[in-house]
Amino acid sequence: MAKGPKDIIAASDLIKAAWKKYAAAATFGGMTEVQYEAKIKPSYDLRTQIGDLEKQLTQLIADRDLADVNTKAANGAAIKGIVGDVAYGDNSDLYGACGYVRKSEKKSGLTRKKTKPTPKPI
Numbered sequence: 001m002a003k004g005p006k007d008i009i010a011a012s013d014l015i016k017a018a019w020k021k022y023a024a025a026a027t028f029g030g031m032t033e034v035q036y037e038a039k040i041k042p043s044y045d046l047r048t049q050i051g052d053l054e055k056q057l058t059q060l061i062a063d064r065d066l067a068d069v070n071t072k073a074a075n076g077a078a079i080k081g082i083v084g085d086v087a088y089g090d091n092s093d094l095y096g097a098c099g100y101v102r103k104s105e106k107k108s109g110l111t112r113k114k115t116k117p118t119p120k121p122i
Contacts, residue, residue: 005047008043009043009044009047012040012043015036016033016036016037016040019033019036020033078098079095079098079100082094082095082098083095089103090102090103091103091104
């Protein structure tokens with residue numbers, strides 16, 4: 001009957017409800033209804049714990065994203081400071097070590113297309 005984690009809980013809920021309604025005093029599988037509920041309780045408790053952790057993870061991701069905004073601003077300020085410093089600038093080893101392309105290493109971007117010579121008439 002049960003195929004996945006949600007199905008297991010749905011099946012357990014149906015069994016609990018039916019057992020309480022139709023045979024509360026009966027014993028099945030060597031268990032009373034109270035013993036059955038005690039055996040399946042960890043499944044419910046762990047799902048609750050997982051839900052709490054998922055909420056905590058969602059909050060931590062949001063906090064990280066907010067912190068990253070401040071980190072990005074600090075990174076930008078540091079790089080601008082390096083570029084604006086006369087002792088370093090945008091052609092320094094420091095600038096390159098920070099992951100940027102030094103001014104002397106940049107290509108101009110200018111390209112000149114070669115033209116094919118036109119054949120001379122014979």
